[in-house]
Amino acid sequence: MGEDQEPTGEQDRRDDGLDLARAQMRAAAGSPHAAARRRRRRSTRGTSSEPGTQVSGSGPDDRDPQLLGAMVERLVGEQGWDLELRMRGVFARWPELVGAEVAAHTNPETFTDGKLVVRTDSTAWATQLKLLTPTILVRLNEELGHGTVTLIEVLGPRGPSWIKGRRTTRDGRGPRDTYG
Structure with missing residues (x-):
């Protein structure tokens, strides 16, 4: 059996597992999920008249990468900063x-x-x-x-502060108390 030939029965199994991979791929391609994926892929490629559908084209789009400066500028404008x-x-x-x-x-x-x-x-x-x-x-x-x-x-400049430490009294006599 050559490289391009596919196995036909139990006795034609290959040791490298390619026959199992091909069989699983064929089964997956025929599944209803695969058909839905193909339909979705086709609908996003072309133009669609349905509202709310994302359409990709050759022109610039909001989903394209944006320059950082433009994004920051837009954020600053939106926030009022x-x-x-x-x-x-x-x-x-x-x-x-x-x-x-x-x-x-x-x-x-x-x-x-x-x-x-x-x-x-x-x-x-x-x-x-x-x-x-x-x-x-x-x-x-x-x-x-x-x-x-x-x-x-x-x-003008701030005056000196006589407050030292964590505890102070309000309306106290200030620094005169320490001078005797």
């Missing part, structure tokens, strides 16, 4: 926007409802930044869109 991300970009690029010398002495803290809060490391820099506020407002609104930042609140 656009302004917040732009503001975080301003915080990250603060030295570039206001200049290295001003940025060395100032730090943007929060942005809510058009109000940007900036903290300075000295009262002299707080005064200087108040004088520069109109220029900084124009620069920020160029970056973020007209009217995004309406007010810049400039805060």
Whole structure:
């Protein structure tokens, strides 16, 4: 019996099991499940006028792989994160926007409802930044869109904290208690 011949009975069985594999393949091809699979495969290949059927074609499709940048951009737009991300970009690029010398002495803290809060490391820099506020407002609104930042609140340095440890008293006399 040659390679291309098929077994006809019990005595023609092959040791490698190809005869059993062919017999199982023929049985599976004739089963009702195989016929249904073939029908499904044919229906998704061509165009179909039935609503709700997925049709594959040669053009771009939503099921195709998408660029990561486009997907992130769509997610940001859907979630409404656009302004917040732009503001975080301003915080990250603060030295570039206001200049290295001003940025060395100032730090943007929060942005809510058009109000940007900036903290300075000295009262002299707080005064200087108040004088520069109109220029900084124009620069920020160029970056973020007209009217995004309406007010810049400039805060001076924080005072020293006398609170030490986990336990404190409210309305106490403060550091005078320790001086005798």
